[in-house]
Amino acid sequence: MTDSATARSAPHRARCPRCGRGFDCGARTQPFDCWCASMPALPGGGTQPAAGARCRCPECLADEIAQRMTGAAG
Template sequence: MKPSASPSEGSARCPRCGNAFDCGRHSEPFECWCREMPALSADRLEPAGRCLCPECLVAEIARTAKGNQLP
């Protein structure tokens, strides 16, 4: 999913990179692209943090997976 150039009803701004992206966090029923992504463990999330854009979420998932690999 590409960042959105213009804000829309479901748009959000990534707290890491500042890119705008479509977010379904507040949709009913919950329908968002992030549901298809592997879950991050609670210790990797900021309790009051905002949603990450697709690119930053993929990068965080990769960092988590790399840290969980056995030597």
């Protein structure tokens, strides 16, 4: 397993901090090109990760969006 630095603008393999699943993260691509860009924007924020934020896998991000949409009553 070698860490090639040739794919600078391609999504890299990340691990979800929530479920530990591996997924492709394009948060650091230039220009920004990630599957999360097609997800609904989080209320009061964006889907694009802020500096220092950890990206989530598609399932966990969708779950978080659903929870924020329905409110924190639960």
